[in-house]
Amino acid sequence: MSSSTAAERGTGPDPAAMAALDSHWAAAPTLRNWFATVDHKRIGRRYLVTAALFFGFAGASALAMRTQLAGPEAGVLSAREYNQLFTMHGTAMIFLFSTPMLFGFGNFLVPLMIGTRDMAFPRLNAFGYWVFLFAGLFMWASVPAGAAPNGGWFAYVPLTDERHTPGLHLDVYTLGLLFLGISTTAGAINFIVTALKLRAPGMSLNRVPIFVWAIVATAFMVLFALPVLNLDNALLFLDRRFDTRFFEPERGGNVLLWQHLFWIFGHPDVYIIVMPALGIVSAVLPVFCRRGIVGYPLVVFSIVAIAIISFGVWVHHMFATGLPQLSYGFFSAASTVITIPSGLQIFAWLATMLFGRIVLSVPFLFVVGFLVTFVIGGFTGVMFALTAFDQQTTDTYFVVAHFHYVLFGGAVFPILAGIYYWLPKITGRMFDARLGRWAFWLVFLGMNLTFFPMHVSGLLGMPRRVYTYSGGLGWDALNVLATVGAYVLAVGLLLVAIGVVHALRRGDPAPDDPWGGDSLEWATSSPPKPYNFAVIPRVRSLHPVWDPATAESTGPGADEDRILAEGRRTLFTSEFDGRPERAVEMPEETLKPLVAAVGLLVLFLGLLFAWYWIAAGSGALVAGTLATWLWPPHRAPEEAGMTT
Template identity: 50%
Template sequence: MSATSDRSVVQSGRVAFRREPEYGSVPEGSDAEKRLREIWEGESGWRGFFTTVDHKKIGLRYIVTAFAFLLIGGVEALLMRLQLARPNETLLSPEQYAQLFTMHGVTMIFLYALPVLSGFANFLWPLMLGSRDMAFPRLNALSYWLFLFAGLFLYCSFPFGEAPNAGWFNYVPFSSLEYNRGPNIDVYSLGMVLLGISTTVGAVNFVVTLFRMRAVGMSVDRLPIIVWGTLTISFANLFAVPSVSLAFLLLWMDRNVGTHFFDVAADGRPLLWQHLFWMFAHPWVYVVVLPAMGIVSDALPTFCRRPLVAYAAVAMSTVATMIIGFEVWIHHMFATGIAPLALAFFGAASVLISIPSAVAVFAWIATIWMGRPVFTVPFLYFASFVLMFVIGGVSGVMTAAVPLDWQLNETYFIVAHLHYVLLGINVFPVLGGITYWFPKFTGRLMNERFGKIAFWIVFIGFNVGFFPMHISGLLGMPRRVYTYPEGMGWDTSNLVTTIGSFLLGIGIVLFAINALLSARRGSKAPPNPWDASGLEWSVSSPPPPYNFAVLPIIESRHPMWEDRIQPTGRRSHLKEGYLLHHGREALGVHPFSGKPDVILKMPDDAWSPFLLGVFAAFMFLALLLRSPSFTIISFAASGATLIAWMWPRRSLAQREPPTPKQVTAAPSALKDDALPVGSAGEHSGGWWGVLALVATEASLFGYLLFSYFYSQSQTQLPWPPEGIPKIGVGALSTGVLVLSSVFTWFSERTLKKNKRWWAFAWLLVAIVLGTLFVGVQLKEWHNHPYGLTAHLYGSLYFTITGFHLAHVLVGLVILILLAIWIALGYFDEARNAPMRIGGLYWHFVDVVWLFIFTALYVTPIWLRGQ
């Protein structure tokens, strides 16, 4: 193994630890390789199970857990199909059917479809990108534990007969307290908020990983399509998940606190629920589709023995699909009395979205047509997916025509379309993807003959089960009915659908059996058993704990096919590259140029993600049980765990650098300046993570303000009903908060100049001003003649300002911790990433208040003057 020397750089009288990028090779079985394995190998046994942050183990857990939920959701579906197989069946009561119907939708859409794709991305992204780990390993583990606990939370209601029962869309007023008094909807509301936290945390991790953890040379035009798909939906989740989380939170408050967001009797707006829900749920359709399309785009060419046709067009169509998907949520609300102009606009947008989807379809067909297909099990799943995609897409375009949608809405035609889109377009790529990457997951190959039997049963069962639903819908069968009388013309189609559903279930079970048996007894797989082109196939099967002994240098989109695609030209460096062997280290690159930017110290295995997941789940359970003391204890435990998680280590500047080693020069094209070691200043991955968090929090406040203005536009009552808020008080609190942000900035600047105690003093001033803002806000609340539950305006005003106040309190805790850490000497002019991160969050809180002040204080005065 070759290496370059370590060195330190003196800055302002202090030593900042930097190191030149090291270049060389690590032979398999060498002492260096064994040391890497020891460094990256986590604990075994039960401790390792709870503390691991290995992205490969987390990815496999996602896939296995999501597949278990798929089987549970399938059992629920089969029970419903038995109920509908014949007219006037009495196997299930209406309430039992409603709970099964709701939990089937929740399970398939939220607990299976996205989590299984997150599993693929978690396992494959670092291998495809040429990295040793995700950007935030502990955050990655937390995302999984929150997903698991949210699923268990939702299902804990089943044994008590109190499962969610208003459909996965949960429309009000049926889900309001007046018509649904049990805990069913509270379970759903709190479970979905907890699941939304998991999804958001995962999305932040994916976004920052793509921007910061790529191999050198991995430019955007060399990214696998699955990376494009997962990156696109991760951005979408940052902006869409806050909508549904807010909707469920407002509904929970209506049911448990007495607010009036959806209460018609108090001028609430049930249609607000549909807006908030479908602003999330329509993009979510593409969230569970685009990564699956990426699986096909990356794996299908392997069995066609040629690269994907029109790579750039497919990548851009992936992004375009999601962008347009955000614009068509009213596609689901054509029958709610929307204005004709809106119907025309959203109907046209619903047709327009078929164009980027068609680009991908034609690219897949052209790849098959121009290649030399090898009819293996993965190819069969991927090719059949194209057919499912076309059927589901065509039926979707049909419902984009408003007059036809009015006829088909609330019929089984929509149920058929939904299953082809959410199940057919997801399940077939997932089964094919599991088969394709099974060697990388386990080191073994799945049984080919058994796999083909399972495939044909799945394919026939799926189409026999779901295609007749189109016919049932065209014959007028309504959705969500638990039984039907004889003589309606639906008997035969329902019986055929039930038979097909059981056939599909048998195929899925056979696939699972094949996977379980093959994981133990399957043929051992070489590193690249399919002769694939992707970077993930350059390492052993399964991959070592560190992924890459040397970090590769990428020169093409198909590093394993370079010899056959371009006989001459530059070659990727897969056996020689950057050496990072001083502990758990990964290379951070510049987000846009992709040049080496920092040597990141990655965290070891930790208990904190699991414990935080447990305490968060307990907090939501306490809210369900309406236990204030249990809630406070769980909240305090969560906060203490977070503080322990964030507590900084001693500055790398205070450590002795390693002993210098023999220098071996890297190729001149790869020569770099010394890089900072650790999360120093603008090199911090945490800064980018908080930036992504700020984006999703800004969306949350945006949806809150949308709810405010939407409610204002629909009411016929005076707004505000009790008089305009005192703008003088609001202006005072605004000035105080803005001033606190200025002093926080002063603290950041003085710390960079190594004036630690001045930085501490300015931060104390900012904390005092932030506390003063809290006092002014509480005083203003006390002086209002109305409260949270007085009327719709009161509910909106106190929720918006209260939600912001909660962010201010969190920000104050962060500032206090930063002040303590400055006083303890953790930071200096080179080591100040937490200060920049905390400052970014505090500035965001202040900017949000400017929008709230304008909406709640300034706008009413302007409207009264019109």
């Protein structure tokens, strides 16, 4: 097995071709180009940083809530303040951190992993980021204004209708998620087309990295699940603003309609969050076990199976709502069946560790932490699939413990593993390993100390969604432990941030492939050039960087149709077997995505404050911007077949 990069094995294209690539792809470091960039790597870094900032806001909210709950009858937060922080914490962690953070990794890595030069729709990619940023600011700006969402991240009616929750609180929630959904949908479409049409020649479907499979499966889930959430939020906004009463039984509505629509989205969303994180684990683990992942076809099958089955289990969130008893049996069975493909991945990772030669690095430590916490969360998840147990523990802190083990253990630990694993590639700098190990142990111990006691307090009857409680109920010591754990966890996460900043400022220069990785991002420089690959590789293996034949395809004598130095060009290939089809021209920097996103921000602000004439005007601005954006450019006849 060789871990040397293509640059070390061959000279690549001649200097004239390299200079041509630089002139076409490199952008001058101007203020305009900072706002106008369509480079997937810069956009991916922005997703990562922005999602991390929203994670910091949500984490600070969690610390405030845990401080309030550290003892009975505490007065740190009022009920009104607690409800707003509680709702924004959950909403931000689910919608503004987890999926955007993982999509940030996808933006940076998917084109590199499949051997292409950008995403399929670079301008749509930039538009998606600006919409995500503005939607997040739209929602977080409501906190200092005292108008933040306050009905929980699940926003159950009738508690969230205009009569029970007056003011802008839930209008911010519904409009903010509708706004954000535009970004998520745009990103999902982009990932699917990129993975299907821009893979390097020879990268057939059985050679696609598992991380890319996970991103594509997530993208398909988003396209099917998100419209249901958008419909739910639109109906609630119409109920609140225009008295349509979709959810009021007295006027022909149905209260449970909200829950059905929300959880038809909400349970697949658990896997929308976790699936790319599982892809990170499958990317990191083989490198530090020094062998390919065991059972690659089964792991891919499990990803596809989870994506499908997850749409048939939503009612296990509603076992206490009085639905027909017969239906419980079907959904209980489906909730149990979905553990089988999840277990396949667990056993594949364990077998890879068993048959490999483990290297104890910081990314590998976070992968092990993920395995421990995710298995605990999965075990309690199987318990919730049993109707009788679910009905006894519903709306208790046992549920809070379960989903934090699944989502924190299943998403945050892999995200931290990915940060340490790809930080040298993203920044060109190495991190301090000792600081990384300290961060791991504090995060691991803090996470378990925070959330494990909640299992016990839930079994002792402590309900969810309470801002205070009476003493003498047996919960006091457990809440003190959970609060101490939250602060230990916060210190560990702070060390992660310090480690990233330290690497950027004082880290040693990173080699192109510091870990001996197997996928194509490690065949580029650290950080990658604007065009990613001087020569688009011809892939001949599932582990192209460990494969000498793939490396030779980028050396001297590389085919001219894989250098493509005549413009901002990359290669279209066939969907299944990666056969070259044609070269396509990629768009240059433009401000149109930013202008369209600003127009949408003004539109949603107009809807929020009932300035409908402003909303209509900004809608016209968005439509005009999209018209100029999509207007085909004038090209010479010989270039007519090279536009995306």
